[in-house]
Amino acid sequence: MSIDELALILVRGLGQGAIYALIGMSFNIVVNSSGILNFANGALLVLAGVLAYFILPATPDWTIWILAAVGIAACLFVFVSLQGVLTLFPLKSSVEQHSWLITTMAISVILSAGIHLYGGSLAFRVPSILPPVSVFGLSTPSAYFLLMALAVFWFVVIRWFHQKTFTGLAMSAIAQDLDAAKVAGISVKRIQLVAFGISGLVLATTGFVGAPVINISADTGIGYLLSGFTALVIGGLGSNLGAMVGGALVGVISMFAAYRFGGIYQDTVTMGLLIAVLMLRPEGIFGLAAARKV
Amino acid sequence: MKLTRRIFAALVATAMGAVAPALAQSDEPIKLGAFVPVTGAGALGEASLVAVELAVKQINEAGGIAGRQVQMTVADYQTDPTIGVGEANRLVHQVGIDMAVGPTYSQVTLAVLPLLSAAQIPSINVSGSSTITPAAGPYSFSMLPNAETQARAMVDNAASQFGAKKVAIFSDNGAQAKTAVAEIQKVLEEKGIELTGIQEYNYNSKDLTPQLLALRSGEPDAILLFTSTGDDTANVLLSRAQLNWDVNISGSYGVSLATQALAAGGPELFKNVIALNYAGFTYCKADGKPQKAIDLVEAVRAYKPGSADRYPMNFLALFYDSVFILKAAVEGNGGDTSGPAVAKWIVENISSFDGVNKGLAASAESHFLVGPEALSVVKPDTIDEYGIQERAGC
Numbered sequence A: 001m002s003i004d005e006l007a008l009i010l011v012r013g014l015g016q017g018a019i020y021a022l023i024g025m026s027f028n029i030v031v032n033s034s035g036i037l038n039f040a041n042g043a044l045l046v047l048a049g050v051l052a053y054f055i056l057p058a059t060p061d062w063t064i065w066i067l068a069a070v071g072i073a074a075c076l077f078v079f080v081s082l083q084g085v086l087t088l089f090p091l092k093s094s095v096e097q098h099s100w101l102i103t104t105m106a107i108s109v110i111l112s113a114g115i116h117l118y119g120g121s122l123a124f125r126v127p128s129i130l131p132p133v134s135v136f137g138l139s140t141p142s143a144y145f146l147l148m149a150l151a152v153f154w155f156v157v158i159r160w161f162h163q164k165t166f167t168g169l170a171m172s173a174i175a176q177d178l179d180a181a182k183v184a185g186i187s188v189k190r191i192q193l194v195a196f197g198i199s200g201l202v203l204a205t206t207g208f209v210g211a212p213v214i215n216i217s218a219d220t221g222i223g224y225l226l227s228g229f230t231a232l233v234i235g236g237l238g239s240n241l242g243a244m245v246g247g248a249l250v251g252v253i254s255m256f257a258a259y260r261f262g263g264i265y266q267d268t269v270t271m272g273l274l275i276a277v278l279m280l281r282p283e284g285i286f287g288l289a290a291a292r293k294v
Numbered sequence B: 001m002k003l004t005r006r007i008f009a010a011l012v013a014t015a016m017g018a019v020a021p022a023l024a025q026s027d028e029p030i031k032l033g034a035f036v037p038v039t040g041a042g043a044l045g046e047a048s049l050v051a052v053e054l055a056v057k058q059i060n061e062a063g064g065i066a067g068r069q070v071q072m073t074v075a076d077y078q079t080d081p082t083i084g085v086g087e088a089n090r091l092v093h094q095v096g097i098d099m100a101v102g103p104t105y106s107q108v109t110l111a112v113l114p115l116l117s118a119a120q121i122p123s124i125n126v127s128g129s130s131t132i133t134p135a136a137g138p139y140s141f142s143m144l145p146n147a148e149t150q151a152r153a154m155v156d157n158a159a160s161q162f163g164a165k166k167v168a169i170f171s172d173n174g175a176q177a178k179t180a181v182a183e184i185q186k187v188l189e190e191k192g193i194e195l196t197g198i199q200e201y202n203y204n205s206k207d208l209t210p211q212l213l214a215l216r217s218g219e220p221d222a223i224l225l226f227t228s229t230g231d232d233t234a235n236v237l238l239s240r241a242q243l244n245w246d247v248n249i250s251g252s253y254g255v256s257l258a259t260q261a262l263a264a265g266g267p268e269l270f271k272n273v274i275a276l277n278y279a280g281f282t283y284c285k286a287d288g289k290p291q292k293a294i295d296l297v298e299a300v301r302a303y304k305p306g307s308a309d310r311y312p313m314n315f316l317a318l319f320y321d322s323v324f325i326l327k328a329a330v331e332g333n334g335g336d337t338s339g340p341a342v343a344k345w346i347v348e349n350i351s352s353f354d355g356v357n358k359g360l361a362a363s364a365e366s367h368f369l370v371g372p373e374a375l376s377v378v379k380p381d382t383i384d385e386y387g388i389q390e391r392a393g394c
Helices: A003-034 A041-055 A062-091 A099-119 A142-164 A166-176 A178-183 A188-209 A221-235 A240-260 A263-280 B002-027 B045-061 B081-095 B106-118 B147-162 B175-191 B209-216 B230-242 B259-265 B291-303 B313-332 B339-352
Strands: A133-135 A138-140 B030-035 B070-075 B099-101 B123-125 B140-142 B166-172 B194-201 B222-226 B248-251 B273-278 B375-378
Touching: A003 A041, A003 A133, A003 A138, A003 A142, A003 A166, A003 A188, A003 A221, A003 A240, A003 B209, A041 A062, A041 A099, A041 A188, A041 A221, A062 A099, A062 A188, A099 A221, A138 A142, A138 B230, A142 A166, A142 A188, A142 A240, A166 A178, A166 A188, A178 A188, A221 A240, A221 A263, A240 A263, A240 B209, A263 B194, B030 B045, B030 B081, B030 B313, B045 B070, B045 B291, B045 B313, B070 B081, B081 B106, B099 B313, B106 B140, B106 B175, B123 B313, B140 B339, B147 B175, B147 B222, B147 B248, B147 B273, B147 B375, B166 B175, B166 B209, B175 B194, B175 B222, B194 B209, B209 B230, B230 B248, B230 B259, B273 B313, B291 B313, B313 B339
Parallel strands: B030 B070, B030 B099, B099 B123, B123 B140, B166 B194, B166 B222, B222 B248, B248 B273
Antiparallel strands: A133 A138, B273 B375
């Protein structure tokens, strides 16, 4: 393998991996505060891309781009918070019931159907705000670099949020012990809704920034969901560092598998990696082994 | 006298009995099943549905088929063979369809054909796998060129247009593409052309640079590209452009679906690209553009003004023509909608069909209506506002 080929696989793999890492982090935010895995994350990512398609002009315009980013982020913050209401309402405060499985999947199905009905079944193509970057003479979409930067940005922001803000600390408290958090007077439902909203912000910015390299159509959300979830399980459920590392691993290995063995083996190799990690370390690379209740 | 009256009454009753089914039949609509993937993976369901709706509307406005109105029932198989079989059961046993058009995906077509054949329902699918033989579907025909026809033409075009001595194969992972890849390999061996590499991709994969990078290492003179959708064609050509690799491409029919690629990257994406298209949507400047294709496109625009520009019109024409072929066959048989009668008529008379697509042919051995004569080599980026493309050999 030549140096330019290696560079292409690494850069694009890390770019794709950044999408998976961001999906993984959006999973974490909600799962840490409520124990819920939001299976609508893939569809929400695609929804952000669809909104970008309808808002952004064909020729790049930074003013519109920034306004659109803020607008779409705000829309998804509200939308995913409302999804949180729908998901959490039947649970009261217990997460031992599993109605959230159905409500999150239902939102995913409804979103996909809505995108299909409104926009048809063809893929939406969103122009890039920046021109491609030359890497060893090969043209690389700038969106990959923006996604990598976005993944680092959200990793730092979420870390700061959990360590330095009252709401973030409350989320950490809920993640450690829900009942103790309640006894301490934390408004659990409100904190959980904020977590849903923040995960919406992460997905909105990912779908918007990554739109030029994300396949945006009604039926592609599930693929991104599975890849993001796989990355998270490899890295360790609940760990944002795990999501970052897992995303990068899945992205690069998937690209390398396509190059070395053929595109048809991308998923097989990724799943092989997942099984190998789970065999050696069931809690994931950075996951914490939980004490078993007896 | 009483006996004569009884005999007369019996004769009248017998005559009425014989005529009654015919009268009843003439009042009943012909039920047409439309297998189209309205939802699920795949990007062509909407165009297929519009094509069938438009054809049925035009036929009904013109008096129907053999004087009977046509009633359409949609079977949304979601590109899933299991769902396809469920939908076929519903159409055959609950709705009671008389004939059908679709499906598009070979794996779905292969799954539903036994049901249609057992009920002797004539159908025209838009699938290209060579495993769809007259034995598998005695009353079913296809409007898609089969994989073998395309494979042979793609290799011939790579050799004649680009002088290729070494080629690589790049295809999606659908059933039709797999058949085509196997056939391409056979033809390459026959012609002594070297195969430098084979790669596949999953539908809707956006970044295909790793696969193209692997193919590039074999230094082929041309890539034989087998895609099924315009979105995938755009993804391949964008990835090729990102590698700054202007390797020659001899494409399948899917590569002629140029609209999405043109929107994504402009005509320069199609540098050194040729593809196959239905002759009915091609022209040479000296001959002028095909009027039937233009008429269809204008009718679609009038029918669906908000979304017509999204549809690949050459693909849409396949479903549109399918309905009119069934109409011609039923009327040619004096109104008989049974599978054996319709199939016999199509085998014997399809060459006289005057639709958007011409040059159709069928035989007892092959029910693929689109043979080499109905296909042309085109420069995909020459696509005009009607979806018509200039032939490469003009």
